Amino acid sequence: MDKEFITWSDIYSVNIEEIDKQHKQLIDIINKLFNAFSEGKAEKIIPEILKELTDYTNYHFKTEEELFEKYNYPDTKVHKDRHSECVNQIEIWKEKYQKDITNIPYELMDYLKKWLLQHILKEDKSYSKFLIEKMK
Numbered sequence: 001m002d003k004e005f006i007t008w009s010d011i012y013s014v015n016i017e018e019i020d021k022q023h024k025q026l027i028d029i030i031n032k033l034f035n036a037f038s039e040g041k042a043e044k045i046i047p048e049i050l051k052e053l054t055d056y057t058n059y060h061f062k063t064e065e066e067l068f069e070k071y072n073y074p075d076t077k078v079h080k081d082r083h084s085e086c087v088n089q090i091e092i093w094k095e096k097y098q099k100d101i102t103n104i105p106y107e108l109m110d111y112l113k114k115w116l117l118q119h120i121l122k123e124d125k126s127y128s129k130f131l132i133e134k135m136k
């Protein structure tokens with residue numbers, strides 16, 4: 001039985017349907033990674049899930065950034081920088097993971113959970129009102 005490492009709650013909603021859908025998908029992928037680690041599926045599945053996480057994260061960030069450009073969101077630069085930090089950090093974890101799988105899971109999962117939830121609650125929530133108004 002799969003456990004939920006991160007549970008979606010309405011407090012994470014930015015009230016933009018497509019973005020909420022993508023955030024839920026990211027949570028699903030992180031939960032899948034958590035379960036793969038827990039079940040010791042390491043060598044086989046984890047590189048695949050890490051790739052899925054990277055691809056989907058890039059796709060999701062692109063969606064947000066395109067909306068920022070389209071509607072001239074004033075905090076675009078700061079927000080994009082936060083996205084780049086996350087992408088770079090995931091690359092660092094992926095490299096570390098290739099060298100040493102023993103200590104990675106807990107730290108990586110902790111990083112992903114904190115980064116995503118804090119990012120949604122802080123930076124993503126900040127664009128919510130602005131974009132909803134523009135998208136009307």
Ligand SMILES: [Fe+2]
Nearest residue numbers: 064119123124
């Ligand atoms: Fe974001």
